[in-house]
Amino acid sequence: MLENYTEHLNIKAFQDDLINWYYKVKRDLPWRINRDPYRILVSEIMLQQTQVVTVIPYYERFMKLFPTTRELAEADDQTLLKAWEGLGYYSRARNLRESARMIEEMGGFPTTHEEILKLKGVGPYTAGAVSSIAFGIPAPAVDGNVFRVMSRVCCIFEDIAKAKTRKIFEAVVSEVISHEDPSAFNQGLMELGATICTPKSPKCLDCPVQKHCQAFKQGIDDLLPVKTKVNAQxxxxxxxxxxxxxxxxxxxxxxxxxxxxxxxxxxxxxxxxxxxxxxxxxxxxxxxxxxxxxxxxxxxxxxxxxxxxxxxxxxxxxxxxxxxxxxxxxxxxxxxxxxxxxxxxxxxxxxxxxxxxxx
Incomplete structure (x- = not known):
């Protein structure tokens, strides 16, 4: 089934086009100044359900308060929640503190995908992002941006609102990810989804992987990704x-x-x-x-x-x-x-x- 999604792709050319574009246009973001896994973890947790422009000032204040896992592990509830105030989804902050305590107990940040996945509140996407960006591990990091990009590139009509669909996309990304530069590849997919391959009116004429995109070729980019509506609030x-x-x-x-x-x-x-x-x-x-x-x-x-x-x-x-x-x-x-x-x-x-x- 997987080969049906990727058989049209020249995978090496797709990787090169995406990665070269990423290095040319990547945004100057505070969590990209180095590959410190703790800094990357904090950014990825904050970016869940929250836009980049909103996260930046929170991230910079948070890192001044808690520059290492030790300071975060020792933070009391009032200080932690005040630092997170306004970002919403506050369980993220508590889970992040628990992850910091786990890392302190381990004696340092885990360096394998499997161990990173064991941290509190860290799911497949976050583990993939930290693994690939910080440690160069070719692990898939499938978020909303990647769902959108790869559904269009590969014409995947599976409903992304269903949990089982993530496995399909993770398998597709695992098939096409660059093993030479998984960090730039995963970040390139995220950047592409955030700036070019947007939910509405994607900028297809500016897309670096346009020639690889089956949805563009068929003129059906507006039909993808498929996502059923969630229950009413x-x-x-x-x-x-x-x-x-x-x-x-x-x-x-x-x-x-x-x-x-x-x-x-x-x-x-x-x-x-x-x-x-x-x-x-x-x-x-x-x-x-x-x-x-x-x-x-x-x-x-x-x-x-x-x-x-x-x-x-x-x-x-x-x-x-x-x-x-x-x-x-x-x-x-x-x-x-x-x-x-x-x-x-x-x-x-x-x-x-x-x-x-x-x-």
């Missing part, structure tokens, strides 16, 4: 309160240690049933927590989109004269003064509300 309606006391302190809640946005901080947030008006509903929820509420004013309605869910948030600012009842309030609630608020990792959805509140 679930919507949750919330009422959020920025509660502030006379001392200028904000009442926040620390989220649980597991689950969505674990260990992040947030303003008081309540799932809204819709049986009462939002303001009345909020008063009811705050009554066992806050005493002597001076006023409740609306801030606005905000939407925050996660991969599988959407938060629709009706938000209010609440001024109170005194603190909260220690007997009733949960242990996860605490008051933070305005100066220290920005030292805590605050969920991105509530950062939007805070910015609007501060205007």
């Amino acid at each position: 679930t919507k949750t309606k919330l009422v959020v309160a920025i509660v502030k006391n006379q001392q200028g302190e904000y009442l926040v809640n620390k989220r649980p240690e597991t689950g969505l946005l674990a260990n992040f901080y947030e303003f008081l947030s309540f799932e809204y049933t819709g049986q009462k008006e939002p303001r009345e509903f909020l008063l009811e929820k705050l009554s066992p927590i806050c005493k002597e509420i001076d006023c409740i004013e609306p801030i606005g309605t905000f939407t925050h989109v996660f991969s599988h869910r959407i938060w629709e948030m009706e938000s209010y600012c609440v001024n109170v004269q005194t603190g909260y009842s220690d007997e009733i309030a949960e242990d996860s609630n605490l008051w933070i003064n305005e100066q220290n608020l920005y030292e805590y990792p605050l969920v991105a959805a509530h950062q939007k509300i805070l910015k609007e509140y501060e205007k």
Whole structure:
């Protein structure tokens, strides 16, 4: 089956055209300054589900904070999450720290594809990328860009939304990867997908491997890759309160240690049933927590989109004269003064509300 996908390819010419193009046009990115596997690992984890332009400033700050696996392995939750704040998919940060601890226990970064694959949160793509870029191992690194490029080059109509399809693409890339320069080959595929072979309106006339591309030859590049739609996101309606006391302190809640946005901080947030008006509903929820509420004013309605869910948030600012009842309030609630608020990792959805509140 594999040979049917690659039989049209002059593999050596395909490799040469892709690699030569990559060296001419590759972007100047901070994780490309050397082949330090730790730096490459951090970049690849950050780049999952996140665009390059967004990642660069986060990456540079992160590497200053944690220049080696030792510093990352010793990082506490608050420092780690604050460094990752805004990037989303926060399990990536925790897995990366766990990988750093594993590497420290090993006495150094693993140098084989099989050992790299054992690191926490490292899947086939990341292991392939680190193996090939840092150590010159000819391992496939199949991400969204590579799915798109190789589906078009080889006219692969398998549904990339299905897990089993990855094996097909990994086999194809393994067949055509350069053993002389797997680093440039894999990065060339990624670069091509990011800058030329884009999801819509690909720049086929500028493509260095156009003559090898079966989709271009047949005029069907717009049909590939095949990807079925994922299930619809679930919507949750919330009422959020920025509660502030006379001392200028904000009442926040620390989220649980597991689950969505674990260990992040947030303003008081309540799932809204819709049986009462939002303001009345909020008063009811705050009554066992806050005493002597001076006023409740609306801030606005905000939407925050996660991969599988959407938060629709009706938000209010609440001024109170005194603190909260220690007997009733949960242990996860605490008051933070305005100066220290920005030292805590605050969920991105509530950062939007805070910015609007501060205007």
